Amino acid sequence: MQKRNKYTEIEDFLADESFQSWVRTKADLENWEEWTLENSMRAKLVEEARLWILAMKIPENNLHSSIIQTALVATWTKIEENEASTKKEIKLWNNNWLKSVAAVLVFGLLGSWTYSHLFIPNNSTQIYNELIHENNNEGLVEQTNNSNKPQIITLSDGSSVLLQPKSKLSYPKIFVGNERRVYLSGEGFFEISKNPKKPFLVFANEIVTKVVGTSFRISAFSNEPNVEILVRTGKVKVQSNEMVLSFNKKEEITLLPNEALRFTRKSSTFDKITDITKDQTLIHSVRTIEQLSFDFTDIPVSQIFKTIEQAYLVNIEFPKDKLKDCHLTTSLSDQPLPEKLKIICKALGNNTSYEMNGNQIIINSDGCNY
Amino acid sequence: MKIKSLNTNCADDSLLWSRLRTGDEKAFSVLFTKYYEHLVRYGNSFSNHAEKVQDCIQDVFADLWLYKHSLSDNANVKAYLLSSVRKRIARLQERDHIFSKITSTDSIEFLFDFSIEHKLIIDESTADKVNQLNILINFLPSRQKEALYLRYHQGLSVEQIADMLDVNYQSANNLLHRALLNLRKEWNANIPLLLLLSSSIL
Numbered sequence: 001m002q003k004r005n006k007y008t009e010i011e012d013f014l015a016d017e018s019f020q021s022w023v024r025t026k027a028d029l030e031n032w033e034e035w036t037l038e039n040s041m042r043a044k045l046v047e048e049a050r051l052w053i054l055a056m057k058i059p060e061n062n063l064h065s066s067i068i069q070t071a072l073v074a075t076w077t078k079i080e081e082n083e084a085s086t087k088k089e090i091k092l093w094n095n096n097w098l099k100s101v102a103a104v105l106v107f108g109l110l111g112s113w114t115y116s117h118l119f120i121p122n123n124s125t126q127i128y129n130e131l132i133h134e135n136n137n138e139g140l141v142e143q144t145n146n147s148n149k150p151q152i153i154t155l156s157d158g159s160s161v162l163l164q165p166k167s168k169l170s171y172p173k174i175f176v177g178n179e180r181r182v183y184l185s186g187e188g189f190f191e192i193s194k195n196p197k198k199p200f201l202v203f204a205n206e207i208v209t210k211v212v213g214t215s216f217r218i219s220a221f222s223n224e225p226n227v228e229i230l231v232r233t234g235k236v237k238v239q240s241n242e243m244v245l246s247f248n249k250k251e252e253i254t255l256l257p258n259e260a261l262r263f264t265r266k267s268s269t270f271d272k273i274t275d276i277t278k279d280q281t282l283i284h285s286v287r288t289i290e291q292l293s294f295d296f297t298d299i300p301v302s303q304i305f306k307t308i309e310q311a312y313l314v315n316i317e318f319p320k321d322k323l324k325d326c327h328l329t330t331s332l333s334d335q336p337l338p339e340k341l342k343i344i345c346k347a348l349g350n351n352t353s354y355e356m357n358g359n360q361i362i363i364n365s366d367g368c369n370y
Numbered sequence: 371m372k373i374k375s376l377n378t379n380c381a382d383d384s385l386l387w388s389r390l391r392t393g394d395e396k397a398f399s400v401l402f403t404k405y406y407e408h409l410v411r412y413g414n415s416f417s418n419h420a421e422k423v424q425d426c427i428q429d430v431f432a433d434l435w436l437y438k439h440s441l442s443d444n445a446n447v448k449a450y451l452l453s454s455v456r457k458r459i460a461r462l463q464e465r466d467h468i469f470s471k472i473t474s475t476d477s478i479e480f481l482f483d484f485s486i487e488h489k490l491i492i493d494e495s496t497a498d499k500v501n502q503l504n505i506l507i508n509f510l511p512s513r514q515k516e517a518l519y520l521r522y523h524q525g526l527s528v529e530q531i532a533d534m535l536d537v538n539y540q541s542a543n544n545l546l547h548r549a550l551l552n553l554r555k556e557w558n559a560n561i562p563l564l565l566l567l568s569s570s571i572l
Binding site: 017054068176 | 482503519
């Protein structure tokens with residue numbers, strides 16, 4: 001027995017999705033027309049219900065998908081702000097909380113090499129645009145450096161990327177999920193905040209670089225014959241994107257500090273370069289940030305700020321008088337920019353904090369507390 | 371067939387919902403994209419401040435993510451979202467009202483007006499009837515209108531509507547039933563009055 005045979009009220013019809021769509025779109029998948037004509041009482045009810053539907057129109061969908069995407073990005077920003085404020089509270093409770101978590105989870109990481117399944121196979125030369133396109137619904141932000149100077153980008157996890165001219169980076173406003181993924185076209189120097197729980201993946205044309213916390217440079221211009229990766233600190237793992245697709249995990253190449261890897265597009269081959277001083281191309285392409293040392297022994301804070309300014313092409317404003325007698329001994333080589341600033345502020349004392357706005361950094365301080 | 375597809379839709383929702391609860395950002399994005407516009411339209415029925423409404427909706431989604439671990443596992447996603455948006459806007463208006471001395475905090479008013487499916491009407495007598503009915507519907511008390519909207523456009527059940535409007539099942543049923551019953555009576559009896567109304571409006 002059909003449900004609709006028991007309909008006696010207009011309400012019954014109005015609440016029937018199939019009936020509604022028949023009236024609105026004439027899509028008569030369930031033979032409403034025929035059914036109606038079977039019985040004259042029924043026809044009367046149907047006719048009245050139809051009038052109701054015609055008199056109760058609501059506007060059709062007309063929000064452009066870009067508006068929805070913008071709203072989605074705005075929502076992630078809200079989440080990020082909220083999460084940041086809760087994190088601060090956690091830190092107040094226990095400063096070592098994150099560190100201890102990190103230490104435990106290093107071991108768990110090796111087994112969690114599971115991003116392969118997220119990729120659609122069969123395309124060996126997936127370039128930046130396609131990669132982005134695939135992941136578009138996650139609300140990525142794209143930053144392009146059209147200037148002639150490197151540009152600093154701070155990511156939501158505290159990592160920083162120095163993006164070279166003519167390069168672009170796409171990244172989520174906030175990293176959620178088990179991985180931190182960004183997409184690079186061109187060249188960037190990455191300093192990744194340590195978080196073994198969430199490996200950091202850089203998709204740069206044909207290759208995928210995976211790290212936990214470290215600094216390295218990737219150069220992947222689509223108009224150049226090679227893709228290069230040079231590691232400064234820590235350890236990174238590189239796979240070709242093709243390998244990711246074919247689930248071949250054995251071909252993974254591990255790079256240690258001052259090692260480099262060159263992927264030749266033409267032949268699709270990898271060349272590991274263990275002595276970067278002997279590679280002419282790499283020697284000539286070394287950037288300021290990679291030459292500067294961030295190991296400071298009893299150095300005036302003003303000098304440290306100057307080094308940071310040179311490395312990241314930022315401006316730092318700080319109360320010169322109050323900090324003129326402050327010296328620090330610290331090693332900041334392995335830290336992204338926000339982490340460097342945090343460590344300096346902490347070393348200077350409790351009343352010191354920093355604000356970062358694009359490439360403008362302001363240090364607020366009452367002087368050092370020693 | 372349509373009913374089947376409606377069911378799979380619900381199944382999709384509860385799948386997305388459970389993935390969201392485990393921290394799947396893609397599920398979150400899909401739900402957002404799927405419901406954002408519905409919610410904007412519903413929210414705009416209460417307020418003329420489109421920006422504030424969108425802000426409220428984004429807040430609802432942000433909370434959804436932030437408190438994903440404490441979400442109940444068998445929620446009806448659509449009803450949950452509609453209800454959250456409604457509560458949020460009510461709270462916002464309540465806050466604004468503190469400053470503007472209007473004290474009715476409990477009721478936010480559903481200001482939406484239904485329109486007419488002109489495209490589907492070919493003959494004049496249908497057009498007249500539909501016109502009259504449309505006017506009558508739009509003259510209904512705002513809660514009745516809202517109940518109609520939730521029931522017949524959003525497909526919520528009477529229980530869900532009762533929950534949202536914070537009344538018991540019987541009252542929600544009455545809201546819906548009365549709306550239709552009274553209207554039909556008026557509609558059939560008071561054609562002259564209706565014509566008067568329609569001419570004074572048009």
